[in-house]
Amino acid sequence: MKLEAPFIQLPMRYDADRLAQEVLAIGEGAWREHPQKFAGNSMLPLVAVDGDPANEEFAGQMRPTPELERCPYLQQVLASIGTTVGRTRLMRLSGGAEVKRHADQGYYWAERVRVHVPIVTQPTVRFECDTSAVNMAAGECWIFDTWRQHRVLNQDERQRIHLVCDTVGGERFWAQVRAGRRVQADSMDAPAGWAPSLVDYQPGATPAIAFEHYNVPVVMSPWELRRHLEFLLDESASFPHLDAVRQMVDRLCRDWRALWAAHGAETAALPDYRRRIQQFVQEARPAVGTAALRNELPLMPAMMLMAVRPAVVEAPGRPRMALGGMA
Numbered sequence: 001m002k003l004e005a006p007f008i009q010l011p012m013r014y015d016a017d018r019l020a021q022e023v024l025a026i027g028e029g030a031w032r033e034h035p036q037k038f039a040g041n042s043m044l045p046l047v048a049v050d051g052d053p054a055n056e057e058f059a060g061q062m063r064p065t066p067e068l069e070r071c072p073y074l075q076q077v078l079a080s081i082g083t084t085v086g087r088t089r090l091m092r093l094s095g096g097a098e099v100k101r102h103a104d105q106g107y108y109w110a111e112r113v114r115v116h117v118p119i120v121t122q123p124t125v126r127f128e129c130d131t132s133a134v135n136m137a138a139g140e141c142w143i144f145d146t147w148r149q150h151r152v153l154n155q156d157e158r159q160r161i162h163l164v165c166d167t168v169g170g171e172r173f174w175a176q177v178r179a180g181r182r183v184q185a186d187s188m189d190a191p192a193g194w195a196p197s198l199v200d201y202q203p204g205a206t207p208a209i210a211f212e213h214y215n216v217p218v219v220m221s222p223w224e225l226r227r228h229l230e231f232l233l234d235e236s237a238s239f240p241h242l243d244a245v246r247q248m249v250d251r252l253c254r255d256w257r258a259l260w261a262a263h264g265a266e267t268a269a270l271p272d273y274r275r276r277i278q279q280f281v282q283e284a285r286p287a288v289g290t291a292a293l294r295n296e297l298p299l300m301p302a303m304m305l306m307a308v309r310p311a312v313v314e315a316p317g318r319p320r321m322a323l324g325g326m327a
């Protein structure tokens with residue numbers, strides 16, 4: 001998700017020592033290779049589709065894994081974020097490892113923000129986003145702009161472990177974001193005396209956590225389709241046929257609106273939606289050419305991942321989600 005600043009520290013903090021005790025007690029057997037097989041990167045699923053640690057899908061009923069159910073303070077931390085919780089993992093970087101420079105793209109990331117709570121870390125761990133860099137200290141709570149180019153360097157021989165929660169937000173969550181501390185380049189924007197409040201462990205407390213269930217549509221609404229495509233065109237560097245592509249988007253969304261009004265997400269209408277979106281691709285691809293976004297990603301692949309492919313499911317009951325999100 002694109003944010004107003006590269007990094008925002010939220011106004012809460014946690015007992016990192018207690019979190020580390022819970023995490024380290026889980027045991028090495030629960031850790032898994034990173035899905036993209038990046039050297040020195042591993043992960044431990046805490047919230048996954050149907051609570052299955054082996055399920056790396058982005059779409060479906062998100063539920064706690066057995067490992068999360070064994071960790072009461074981790075559950076309390078997730079509840080304190082104040083939002084519907086999506087896919088959540090522990091992300092580990094071994095000593096000397098890195099998350100390579102990239103920007104997250106795809107439908108999944110269009111409306112989701114990634115929350116980081118460092119659990120085991122060192123002052124030499126460097127998180128870069130655009131031209132800004134921070135060291136997220138143990139127990140702090142951060143979000144960052146996944147739309148900008150970013151990377152993580154673990155410049156230490158010891159491991160780094162973060163709690164990483166994906167969420168669409170909610171008013172309680174965004175109120176905490178508004179009260180947060182913004183980091184832009186080398187400056188920090190926070191009121192005088194700003195300090196995060198401790199969310200301490202509450203023995204015996206089992207908080208209610210709302211988990212994602214409806215996270216990908218059968219057919220994208222015409223309003224959502226227009227939002228994603230216009231966002232990408234607004235984010236693109238100027239190219240010769242930009243105005244012509246905007247007109248193509250406008251025609252597509254008008255036709256999509258007419259189909260939506262007549263059929264909604266009826267199974268019988270899915271072939272009509274597919275034909276119209278493929279017509280758009282055939283028209284737009286030569287006009288877009290090699291145009292790029294300001295975050296350095298190529299425009300046409302970004303349109304395919306964020307809007308075209310998820311606009312209509314490949315087959316009823318089989319939603320498709322674009323991958324992404326390495327940090």
